[in-house]
Amino acid sequence: MTRFTIPADINAAPEQSREMLEAVNKKLGKVPNLYRLVALSPEALTGYVSLSGALAKGKLHAKTREAISLALAELNGCAYCLSAHSYISKNLMKVDDAEIAANRNGTSTDEKNKAAIEFAVKVAEKKGKVSAQDLQNIHEHGYSEAEIIEIVQNVALNIWTNYMNNVAETEVDFPPITPK
Secondary structure: OOOOOOOOOHHHOOHHHHHHHHHHHHHHOOOOHHHHHHOOOHHHHHHHHHHHHHHHOOOOOHHHHHHHHHHHHHHOOOHHHHHHHHHHHHHHOOOOHHHHHHHHOOOOOOHHHHHHHHHHHHHHHOOOOOOHHHHHHHHHOOOOHHHHHHHHHHHHHHHHHHHHHHHHOOOOOOOOOOOO
16 A cells, blocks of 8 residues: 555645646646656656756667666566566567666676666666676777767666666556565
8 A cells, every 4th residue: 555645636636746647637637646656846846857957858779768767666676667678678668578687687788788777777787887898898888978878877766667667566556576
């Protein structure tokens, strides 16, 4: 059971959050529980929507961002994010089950994607204190400094959503996937 009182619908959310929730509803066809939870703080929702939107326009491919999300959700034991990103990967990105399983395990069948995911996991596990060899390896796989910055930002964003959902015990509103 969710530990926070999540607004039942857009109209029950704080007034300052409603416009952003309407935009989410228009884009996704629903307002996932995470957004309704975060809407309790309009400032937090603004930050989340802004960073997510900015990274979506960045240099990293959407499938790479989703793969990082899957790896981090598994690493952080976040059932909500693992369920949401598994659904998005399979149904919106058309990623096959084998690749989703690989992503959850912190890897990929694609070498360039594998390098990004492994680097992202190292950033999370080492709290950002990666080695010079880790940086050299990600560069050798064709990632620019701008893309590396975006990988780190995606790690930070995913850690935040994982932790927020773990703290709140947000009710999963996607087909449920249990972390290993």
